[in-house]
Amino acid sequence: MNLALIGYGKMGKAIEEIALQKGHNIVLKIDITNADEFNQANLSKADVAIEFTGPESAVDNVKKCIEAGVPVVSGSTGWLDKWKEVVQFCNENNGGLLYASNFSIGVNIFFEVNRHLGRLMASRNEYNVSVEEIHHKQKKDAPSGTAITLAEGILENLPAKNKWALGETSQKDELSIISKRIDPAPGTHIITYDSPVDSIEIKHTAHSRTGFASGAVLAAEFMIGKIGVYGMKDVLKIN
Template identity: 45%
Template sequence: MKAAIIGYGKMGREIERILRERGDEVALIIDADNRQDLDAAHLAGIDVALEFTTPATAYDNIRTCLECGVAVVSGTTGWTDRLGELQALCRERHGAFFYASNYCLGVNLMFRLNRQLAALMNRVGGYDVRIEEVHHTEKKDAPSGTAITLAEGIIAELDAKSGWVNYAPGIAHAANRVERSGDTPADRVEIRSVREGAVPGIHTVTYESADDMLELRHTIKNRRTLAAGAVVAAAFLCGRQGVFGMDDLLEESK
């Protein structure tokens, strides 16, 4: 596999290590100081690009790859209000595009368990639900894409919830924000965002009644699990056409 890495931060470097361990070729690395090299000439011959950058640059990066006929795997979060545009472009160009808010296998199993639990809670009743996500202080977006995916799974199954809001003290750019925890409308799922230390990622879904509490939690120990999942997704994408996500990859592995 001949790969390009777009975004050479901690995640990009971990992806590079795994690609080289596998014997894949890293033919192009794009970062902030050479972003002008993300063009048709430099992408020529690339099988797949792995894009992990920032909410401000992800859309243009992915669009460029698709317009140049290069398959692209992306895990950048905080910009996905425009995801549908790129999925449509991919189909129009007969390209290949894989997007996931989180490439950790355990997190994607949590997504499935989360929906199943919400469906059960919808039948039982008597519980309210909230989400907390904890990440390192360098994370640019809040709430995390993983937390949003969890919230969307709950909303799809729980009749009492029709949207989500974010409580993120000290994070000015948080979307759909409530002023403080406790102000959340009854028909919204509260997502509390915490930024501390070097935490790779902790996500907790909590159901609480007057009498008990149930928690579904996933903790990422290191970035390698995320990078490894992205590389597996890249290998999966090679030679394919269409729009894909982790559900497609999990179904393929059965």
């Protein structure tokens, strides 16, 4: 597969390593320093683009790939306020888009465990639930995209909670997400159900960026020639 890497920071470099190990070619690498090379002619050499830049640039980058007719895998977090607009753009332009707040296989299984636990706890009002995420200090967005996905998995099951809130909250219908920034954590997420008599805790800890990078390459392999909007559930065949 011929790949374009949009964003050549910590994740772009980790993805390059895995892609080369799997025998793929990197035909384009775009970073803030060579943005002028991010054009249709160069993009058209790629079967799929993988975009890991950041919240400020993700939407424009994704749209540019779609306009060039190249399916795009995006891992940038912090831009989901524009999700509907981007999905509409993708569908109107017959594009291919796969977004995941977290590409690690373990986290995608953890998402399902979290939903299942939420269903079991739906009527257990004696427990208060909270989400905690820990990431390195360079992370620009808070809460993490993964924490938001986890919170949504809880909110869809717990009638007592209506929305998530960043930080401690005293509102009973709000689900608190605590964000901590501690180096060098690549990403830790903890869900706690706490009652006066006991606690239930589920936790995912990423040991490095390799899990995210491997998942992103797997997603790119899945996206070759695809039109439409997909997620990691489609790649991993999780229902």
